Amino acid sequence: MSSRDARHAWWFIAPWLVGFVVFTAWPMVYSAYLSLTDYDVINDPRFVGFDNYRELFADPKVALALRNTLIYTVMAVPAHILLALGLALLLDRAARSAGFFRTAFFLPKMTPPVAIGVLLLLLFNGQRGAINTMLGWIGIDGPAWTTDPDWVKPGLVMMGLWTVGSTVIILLAALRNVPTDLYDAARVDGAGFWHRTRAVTLPMISGPLFFVVVVNTIASLQLFTEAYTAFFGSGNTTYSNDAALFYVIYLFQQAFEFLHMGYASALAWLLFLVIMAITGIQVLVSRRVVYYEGDAR
Template sequence: MMRARAGETRAALLFISPWIIGFLVFTAWPVINSAYLSLTDYDVINDPNFIGFDNYVTLFQDPKVGLALRNTFVFTVMSVPVQLVVSLGLALLLNSAARATGFFRTVFFLPKMTPPVAIGILLLLLFNGQSGLINSALGLFGIEGPSWTTDPDWVKPGLVLMSLWTVGASVIIILAALRAVPQQLYDSALVDGAGWWRRTLRITVPMISPTLFFLFVVDSINALQSFTEAYTAFFGSGNTTYSNDAALFYVIYLFQQAFEFLHMGYASALAWVLFVVIMVITAVQILLTRRYVYYEGDRP
């Protein structure tokens, strides 16, 4: 029996070896190498020059790092709750739809397939302060729209609104969770006279709280790593007309240091700081699950 188990183990390792090799070559090694590069002065052209923790000292003294972190945190705090609420609302509508649920499920998900670069260009077209579709629609109601792409106070709200373009995947995930809520819970609540709002708060949200928490963590990580849409809209293709510090997210600044200024060692230090920040925020979120997330297997 031990020989059979050893044979099964070798077969399993053989089947997953492509993934193991890919992980070691394309994930583990770059991570380890970036940790070393963060301790060096490296410009791609010359060999790395070991300088210890000088990059980290410079990082904490760099005012652009503080600005980029602040912009990233503000965007995350604004975008994640909005995405969750909109996704939950759309999923509730789909769950209550008797017909054409499959059609609308596809319609909501299709925008997720849009390339991020196209979303960045679409942002400039829709949120243009003079001729954008959003301000034109607001003008029909007598509302003067703001300068979404040039006013620092409105840059991040515009990016938050554009992030709603790709909530389709979250809608599908929440819809699957809604379909798994036992119907007898709703029936008992109806017998007790609970209305729709009370049933949603007391039954639906607690029963799908693990899914909401999963999306909360994933959306937070994605927001902290926001890059493509903002870079395309405000920094890409030599665009200087709309560029301003309000759109300077952390990963954009990291990208600039690495590929525009060739400060690879400094960029590696920036990447490791972001890694630590994401780990800390995720750990805090996980600790909160003990109080706010309900798992069906839990016992009172």
């Protein structure tokens, strides 16, 4: 019986395994090989050893793109999580209207990333954008969001908050699973809302919080479509492209504009190692701050 169940299980997961091998594992192995070659798509790959890796460590554009990406991630992830948590706390207190607002918050997530990039140019235009127009109503002279290098990343962060809905749904589900008797005990002890949030809510939802932090960190490190559409795909050379040159955009340029596939593969593997290192640090930190129900600690 156990052997038959095991065979059935393998048959059920076989489609996923085939897809993983064909579309993930094999491309990763092949890209690792290409990272050791000089390959322009037209001619056969020519083995060059670790020359691509030595070149990327000497390339100032790599350092610029990586710095832009890390700065954006440091700005975007906390803003995304804090806004999502605040909205989830509000929804948790809602009654009959909670279903409507869950749908309303999630729908923007369905917006294509290209459309978000176009919206960024429309809303954050320094002269005629809706954001600066509304700031002007209260006497604030809005910045040049798309041309001032100091404001390019904040503008992208604010535009990225448009798709906060999926994180709100995850955190709301976590809040709904917090035992109510813990809140009752805290109220008996005289704890107010903020104290209950800090002492009860956050520890009890620390697992889902850790999950969304990791997922959003990885997504931020791979930012591409919105920034490329807004600052590189429009054909307008007046924008501060260096301030919006994120790592995956530079990787895309090397691969599909300059046809440096070998070099782009080396860039991809460096990004993979950076993501793995950051995720590893987050996992180590989580062992001290994340609580799981049934944990023996």
